[in-house]
Amino acid sequence: MKINLKVWRQKNNKAKGELKDYKVDHVSPDMSFLEMFDVLNEDLITKGDDPIAFDHDCREGICGSCSMHINGRPHGPLAGVTTCQLHMRSFKDGDTIVVEPWRAGAFPVTKDLSVDRTAFDRIIAAGGFISVNTGNAQDANNLPIGKEAADEAFMSAACIGCGACVAACKNASAMLFVSAKVSQLALLPQGQPEAKMRVMAMVNQMDAEGFGSCTNTGACSAECPKGIDLSNIARMNREFFSANLTGK
Amino acid sequence: MSNILDSKIPEGNLNEKWTKYKSSVHLVNPANKRSLEIIVVGSGLAGSAAAASLAEMGYKVKCFCFQDSPRRAHSIAAQGGINAAKNYQNDGDSTYRLFYDTIKGGDYRAREGNVHRLAEVSSSIIDQCVAQGVPFAREYGGLLSNRSFGGTQVQRTFYAAGQTGQQLLLGAYSALERQVGMGQVKMYSRHEMLDVVTIDGKARGIIARDLVTGKLERHFGHAVLLCSGGYGNVFYLSTNAMGSNVTAAWKAHKRGAYMANPCYTQIHPTCIPRSGDHQSKLTLMSESLRNDGRIWVPAKKEDAEALRNGTLRPTQIKEEDRDYYLERRYPAFGNLVPRDVASRAAKERCDAGYGVNATGEAVYLDFFYNMTEKYGRTEATKKGIENPTAAQLKEFGAGVIKEKYGNLFDMYKQITGVDPYEEPMQIYPAVHYTMGGLWVDYNLMTTVPGLYALGEANFSDHGANRLGASALMQGLADGYFVIPYTIGDYLADEIRTKAISTDHPAFVATEKEVEDKIQKLLNIKGTKSVDHYHKRLGKIMWDKCGMARNAEGLKSAIAEIQQIKAEFWSNVRVPGEANEFNQELEKAGRVADFIELGELMCKDALERNESCGGHFREEYQTNEGEALRDDVNFAFVSAWENQEDGWKLHKEELKFENIKIAARSYK
Numbered sequence: 076m077k078i079n080l081k082v083w084r085q086k087n088n089k090a091k092g093e094l095k096d097y098k099v100d101h102v103s104p105d106m107s108f109l110e111m112f113d114v115l116n117e118d119l120i121t122k123g124d125d126p127i128a129f130d131h132d133c134r135e136g137i138c139g140s141c142s143m144h145i146n147g148r149p150h151g152p153l154a155g156v157t158t159c160q161l162h163m164r165s166f167k168d169g170d171t172i173v174v175e176p177w178r179a180g181a182f183p184v185t186k187d188l189s190v191d192r193t194a195f196d197r198i199i200a201a202g203g204f205i206s207v208n209t210g211n212a213q214d215a216n217n218l219p220i221g222k223e224a225a226d227e228a229f230m231s232a233a234c235i236g237c238g239a240c241v242a243a244c245k246n247a248s249a250m251l252f253v254s255a256k257v258s259q260l261a262l263l264p265q266g267q268p269e270a271k272m273r274v275m276a277m278v279n280q281m282d283a284e285g286f287g288s289c290t291n292t293g294a295c296s297a298e299c300p301k302g303i304d305l306s307n308i309a310r311m312n313r314e315f316f317s318a319n320l321t322g323k
Numbered sequence: 324m325s326n327i328l329d330s331k332i333p334e335g336n337l338n339e340k341w342t343k344y345k346s347s348v349h350l351v352n353p354a355n356k357r358s359l360e361i362i363v364v365g366s367g368l369a370g371s372a373a374a375a376s377l378a379e380m381g382y383k384v385k386c387f388c389f390q391d392s393p394r395r396a397h398s399i400a401a402q403g404g405i406n407a408a409k410n411y412q413n414d415g416d417s418t419y420r421l422f423y424d425t426i427k428g429g430d431y432r433a434r435e436g437n438v439h440r441l442a443e444v445s446s447s448i449i450d451q452c453v454a455q456g457v458p459f460a461r462e463y464g465g466l467l468s469n470r471s472f473g474g475t476q477v478q479r480t481f482y483a484a485g486q487t488g489q490q491l492l493l494g495a496y497s498a499l500e501r502q503v504g505m506g507q508v509k510m511y512s513r514h515e516m517l518d519v520v521t522i523d524g525k526a527r528g529i530i531a532r533d534l535v536t537g538k539l540e541r542h543f544g545h546a547v548l549l550c551s552g553g554y555g556n557v558f559y560l561s562t563n564a565m566g567s568n569v570t571a572a573w574k575a576h577k578r579g580a581y582m583a584n585p586c587y588t589q590i591h592p593t594c595i596p597r598s599g600d601h602q603s604k605l606t607l608m609s610e611s612l613r614n615d616g617r618i619w620v621p622a623k624k625e626d627a628e629a630l631r632n633g634t635l636r637p638t639q640i641k642e643e644d645r646d647y648y649l650e651r652r653y654p655a656f657g658n659l660v661p662r663d664v665a666s667r668a669a670k671e672r673c674d675a676g677y678g679v680n681a682t683g684e685a686v687y688l689d690f691f692y693n694m695t696e697k698y699g700r701t702e703a704t705k706k707g708i709e710n711p712t713a714a715q716l717k718e719f720g721a722g723v724i725k726e727k728y729g730n731l732f733d734m735y736k737q738i739t740g741v742d743p744y745e746e747p748m749q750i751y752p753a754v755h756y757t758m759g760g761l762w763v764d765y766n767l768m769t770t771v772p773g774l775y776a777l778g779e780a781n782f783s784d785h786g787a788n789r790l791g792a793s794a795l796m797q798g799l800a801d802g803y804f805v806i807p808y809t810i811g812d813y814l815a816d817e818i819r820t821k822a823i824s825t826d827h828p829a830f831v832a833t834e835k836e837v838e839d840k841i842q843k844l845l846n847i848k849g850t851k852s853v854d855h856y857h858k859r860l861g862k863i864m865w866d867k868c869g870m871a872r873n874a875e876g877l878k879s880a881i882a883e884i885q886q887i888k889a890e891f892w893s894n895v896r897v898p899g900e901a902n903e904f905n906q907e908l909e910k911a912g913r914v915a916d917f918i919e920l921g922e923l924m925c926k927d928a929l930e931r932n933e934s935c936g937g938h939f940r941e942e943y944q945t946n947e948g949e950a951l952r953d954d955v956n957f958a959f960v961s962a963w964e965n966q967e968d969g970w971k972l973h974k975e976e977l978k979f980e981n982i983k984i985a986a987r988s989y990k
Contacts, residue, residue: 087903105598105740113603113854120852120898120907128906130391132564134604136734137489138395160737185513185535186904189391193512196392200504204497205456209376209803212447212454216411219465229458229483232490236394265456 076102076163078111079171082127085184088191092184094173104164108151109134109141111163129188134159136300139235142242143188144175149239149298157237157300177238179247181285192238194284195252202276203256205265224262231259233301240295240303246287251295253281254311255303261314271318278315328581328962328975331764332436337981338418341440344765345808349815356381359814360822362529362544364516364571366393368488368795369778370550371495372802378507379498380807382814385542386499386508387531389515389566389909394496397552397564398798401488402609402731404470404480405795407445412469416477418442423982425793428474428661429758429786430936430952431984432584432960434977436765437783444804445796449481451803455494459483471614472791474661474989480792485609485731491795495802514540515909516571517837519547519578519774522829526578526774530830530837534909537902539834541825545817546773546810549575550802553757553779555588557917557924558869559861561754562594562607568913569920572761572780580769581962581973583762583782585920586928589789589937590870591755592618592665595738595748596685605753606738608688609731610791613658615693615724616748618665620677620686622646630679637679637687637747648672656989663788663937663950664989666752670870671948673751680749689747694720752870756794758785758937759927762962762975766809767801770962773813777801782960787936841901844911849894853910856891860884860914860921868925873941877929884922891918923963923970930972933957954984 078099085092099115106114109131116126132140141158145151151161166172174188182190232255240251257274260266266273289308296305333340351359359382363374366388374386388396408421421442426433449467453459459481460468469478483490502508513534520528520541528543554569555561576582593608621627622644629635648668650657660668669686672678679685695713699720703711711719721744725732735743761769761776763783768775778798785793824830867880891914899905934943934950935957943951960975 103599103601106601107603107738110601110603114601117852117854120896121850123898125898126907128904132390132395132566133397133400134565135400135606136737137400137486138390138397138564139392139399140390140395155733156737160734162737162740164740185391189904192391196394196500196503196510196512199497200500202504204501205454206501207451207454207498208379209372209451209498209807210447212450215409215449215453215459216466218453220461221465222461222463225458225461225465228456229460229490232458232483232493233486235489236392259458260456263456263458265454 076104076166076168078102078163078166079169080115081171081173082188083175084127084187087186088183102163104162106163107134107159108143108145108161108163109159127188128186131159136160137235139237142177142190142237142239144177144242146173149177149242150300155300155302157235177242179241179286181247181249182238182241192236194286195236195238197284198249198253198277198280199256201280202273205260206269218264220263228259228262231255231262231303231307234303235301237300239298239300241286243294243298244287245292245294246290248289248295249281249284249286250289250308250311251299251303253277254307257311257314258307261310270314271321274311274314275318327770328762328973329764330434330436330975331766332434333765337435337439340436341443348808348812351811351814351818353381355818357383359383359545359817360385360543361810362542362547363387363550364529364548365396365550365552365780366496366499367396367398367550367552367778368492368495368798369780369802370396370548371492371499372799373548373550373777373806374508375495375498375502376803376807377810378502384502384508385511385544387511387514387516389513389534391513393499393510393512394493396492397567398492398795399489400564401795402485402607403472403611404482404487404792405448405491405799406472406479406790406792407449407481407796408442408479409446409449411467412478414477416479420477421445421479424475425784425790426786426982427987428790429788430950430987431786431954431958431979432935432977433784433786435979435981440805441784441797441800444800447804448796448799452491452494455498457483457490457494459490470611471659473610473613473659473665474656474790480611482611485611485728488795491799495799516574517912518574518833519771520830520833521578521771522823522827525772527823528825528830530834535904537900537905539837541830541834543823543825545814545820546775548775548777548806549761549780550777551780553760554917554920555754555757557860557921558754558864559857560597560602560605560865562591562605565604568916570913570916572776573916573920575761575769575771575774576965579771580774580776581762581964582759582923583960583962584759584787584927585924585963586868586931587758587787587937588754589662589756589758590666590752592662592669592752593688593750594753594755595735596680596682596751606734607753607755608735608748608750609728610662612688612728612731615697615727616658616688616690617647617692618649618658618686618688619645619647620672620679624676627677627679631681631683646677653989660989661788661790666870667939669752684751685749686751687747688750690724690743691747694724698723756789758782758787758789762960766812767806768813775806775810777806787938840912841908844895844897844908844915845901847893847895847897849896851894852896853907853914856887856895857914857917859887860918864921864924868928871939871941872928874929877925880925881922884918884925888918891915926970927961927963930961931957958984
């Protein structure tokens with residue numbers, strides 16, 4: 076296959092960026108999207124050009140590093156996959172593909188397709204945990220948790236923190252990411268003691284980072300590679316209002 | 324035997340060593356902890372757990388990771404589960420059994436004292452993780468669920484679907500971020516450690532590069548913990564993440580830390596076979612699938628040939644024409660033999676001409692029997708259907724399989740384009756884990772005082788072969804429950820050491836060396852990319868220091884690697900500048916270290932004239948093709964010291980006082 080690419084190039088956070096054209100020949104349908112970029116970068120290096128910076132690590136859809144906005148969609152055309160799990164068999168010979176970084180004020184560009192997502196870490200640091208020091212725990216089976224609640228908590232906990240939800244949202248809202256963590260811990264009995272403090276602290280930090288508001292378009296969940304459900308946002312709203320009402 | 328290597332295993336009965344140690348180890352009082360600084364390199368299970376736990380105790384911690392967030396460390400990708408001797412299944416498990424299985428699984432090449440401690444703390448790990456909100460799989464009664472892994476006959480593996488590593492790491496990460504929020508840990512993401520600073524023989528800090536600005540930074544610590552993972556990427560293709568590297572450990576090695584058993588590599592039997600030359604990494608299919616999957620190849624060569632050229636589908640091969648070779652060779656453990664045994668058996672069948680894909684390097688992992696007969700029938704009975712049709716059995720069974728392994732099946736389909744609910748998976752062994760690593764004593768301290776190694780970065784617990792679901796256990800054991808005690812033994816004597824200024828000549832000189840090396844790489848301006856050399860190195864390692872090794876191959880590998888090293892340093896092309904985000908420069912430094920490590924791995928493999936665990940020397944095997952250990956001459960840990968003119972081997976004798984060392988049989 077031959078593929079034409081328009082790729083966002085930006086030297087650093089302060090520089091002005093632009094879309095540049097590239098051609099990649101000899102693309103195999105079995106290649107992953109990132110392997111196609113490996114081939115392109117190998118070409119660029121051989122020609123003496125600067126290779127394209129992009130984030131990637133595990134290449135099996137779980138670390139949450141890869142973050143390409145492909146033809147206007149986070150992680151490309153397929154539902155439920157990260158960029159590293161997207162294969163070239165999803166494209167046609169001769170296609171032109173536009174590749175950009177995540178676009179959000181709270182995710183400044185580091186270089187080319189790589190962005191700074193440390194805002195997510197700061198939101199977790201504000202309250203995305205259960206305060207239990209090492210060594211404080213009781214026997215694990217002393218606290219039975221119904222399978223349904225455990226499974227639902229797991230579904231929320233499956234978030235990989237890639238930021239596709241923010242990139243998909245016209246307001247660059249981080250509600251899906253934040254609500255997934257709030258929900259996971261709200262669904263479990265261990266999470267109850269600090270539930271109110273948690274949701275307040277995380278929402279405040281989310282606002283302080285400059286993420287936008289939620290207007291319920293649902294683009295976040297539709298584009299989420301892990302299928303994190305919109306009901307997480309509803310649960311977080313309930314948690315947040317209840318925390319507010321009780322003045323905690 | 325060298326007397327330099329004091330493993331510091333406490334005296335006394337095996338099951339009292341750790342308890343006694345804990346009650347007699349030196350403590351640091353809370354006021355003094357506040358003025359002691361600890362550097363943690365790496366934020367995976369070992370690093371995050373250690374950084375969080377030490378910060379909770381009051382130490383000042385700095386944690387470094389090269390990824391953009393500590394949550395992305397490669398522990399996140401572990402799929403199947405974590406072992407613990409809880410005996411929740413009432414199937415006869417105990418601390419001793421977990422200890423015994425681990426020593427035997429490691430082919431009697433691990434230390435009894437360390438492994439027993441690991442088994443002892445395993446239970447507390449599960450307790451801690453549940454308290455943090457890790458959503459492990461549960462039964463309807465609300466209690467924790469378990470499954471089986473290879474090399475054991477009990478069910479002691481705790482799991483969260485096929486994403487156990489993710490859930491455990493997010494638990495440790497949230498504990499870490501909690502301490503970041505409280506100001507007890509300062510987190511340095513997108514920072515790579517490029518050297519250890521030693522002063523008067525003790526580790527006193529690191530030189531790190533800010534990967535975004537390219538600036539070199541000096542950081543002081545009273546102690547330095549390397550939690551930087553394994554070095555499987557020396558093979559280029561492995562199941563490791565692209566960024567996983569040996570650099571932190573290797574720099575430590577260059578500064579005096581011994582490298583132990585570098586040749587012990589785990590080749591995981593169930594990975595998706597490679598599809599072409601463009602391949603950048605290999606993907607694991609969790610060992611937990613072997614609970615329900617049966618491994619086979621055709622019994623007839625003509626069928627294998629027809630499968631390879633696509634004229635036959637696996638589903639068309641009759642039951643009697645299939646060779647379930649693991650069940651045939653190892654009836655007691657069947658499909659649940661340990662990884663090294665399963666991998667070699669797959670290689671044996673493929674080498675004999677029974678491989679099932681175009682490359683001839685693939686076998687089947689088939690779920691059809693358990694899907695229909697085990698789960699399908701149970702579900703039909705639950706629904707009150709007495710004579711279910713084949714279609715019903717499959718439909719009901721697929722539902723159960725989906726719940727257990729859904730994400731793995733989806734991943735397989737995504738990568739290969741084949742639906743594993745319809746056709747058996749194709750799998751082949753791939754490099755997965757490295758049992759070797761920095762030599763550490765019982766305190767997890769390397770041969771450099773004040774420099775520690777935790778998790779996969781050290782060598783201590785898995786011997787020559789790691790059992791499935793034990794890496795997560797060891798990483799968290801080291802981080803949560805071992806280092807918080809053992810570090811006190813060293814730091815109690817450091818309470819009078821004031822923070823050393825990073826203007827100290829040792830910091831200045833080490834930074835200069837790092838800077839010179841970076842400039843050297845950038846100034847070669849050759850014609851070949853970093854990946855070019857990495858791929859060449861990987862091929863040599865896989866062909867000659869992979870699943871099977873022999874003296875002749877290893878000798879030629881050493882010569883070829885030396886040649887690659889010379890070419891790399893004269894003809895590599897590293898584009899860009901030092902003072903910017905430069906991913907090629909990062910890779911170049913890592914590959915330079917992999918090349919040196921590769922040579923040492925081959926040297927270690929050549930030195931060890933026996934077969935044990937993941938180290939299979941073709942010259943040393945039984946008539947049935949099983950690994951042939953030599954306990955008289957090789958019951959020791961190889962610890963390599965880096966010297967000006969090469970490496971010097973030190974040996975730590977392994978003493979088995981509680982387990983009778985025996986031939987390892989899974990028949």
